[in-house]
Amino acid sequence: MLQSAKFEVTIVGTHGLVVPDEHALPFVEGKHDRVAIKAYFEKKEISFHGKLHRYNDRYMLSFGKRYQKELGVSRNDFFELQLYEDTSKYGVEMPEELQAVLETDMEAMAGFENLTDGKKRSIIYYILRVKNPQSRIDKALIIAENLKLGITDGKELLKDRR
Numbered sequence: 001m002l003q004s005a006k007f008e009v010t011i012v013g014t015h016g017l018v019v020p021d022e023h024a025l026p027f028v029e030g031k032h033d034r035v036a037i038k039a040y041f042e043k044k045e046i047s048f049h050g051k052l053h054r055y056n057d058r059y060m061l062s063f064g065k066r067y068q069k070e071l072g073v074s075r076n077d078f079f080e081l082q083l084y085e086d087t088s089k090y091g092v093e094m095p096e097e098l099q100a101v102l103e104t105d106m107e108a109m110a111g112f113e114n115l116t117d118g119k120k121r122s123i124i125y126y127i128l129r130v131k132n133p134q135s136r137i138d139k140a141l142i143i144a145e146n147l148k149l150g151i152t153d154g155k156e157l158l159k160d161r162r
Helices: 021-029 065-071 096-103 106-113 117-129 133-148
Strands: 007-012 016-019 034-041 044-051 053-055 058-062 078-085
Touching (some): 016 078, 034 065, 096 106
Antiparallel strands (some): 053 058
8 A cells, every 4th residue: 555754834824734746645545535644742642644736736635623633733733644646445444434334325335336436435424523413313314315316416315314
């Protein structure tokens, strides 16, 4: 599996991270622009997924406020990153609650699989933001029912129609 060495970064703008070419190019050239990422600061470590983007002749990753808060960093801090080849099916880890609901409902699973990769990730991120496991299941069930109705619009997929 492809992985980079650890390297130092700091936040650029409000949520950008510059990835030096020496660390980004092996992934991009290997057609692995979606990456798994580990960030290290002091004694904390977080993992997340992202996409390497080319912007103003350099490779960038998004590092949103949620990750900044979780890691405990601010704009002036320097911290370390390490990139890994993303081996997940959807470019982000599937929450077990959503996976269980889809596995028990083949029609909903087919609807999910027919969505674009970006819509799949949006749904996964939506479920991941819910902290309570029962609430995750409830949201996954709503999404499954809407998928079976043929709904593919992101906002409409989240609406409870009961």
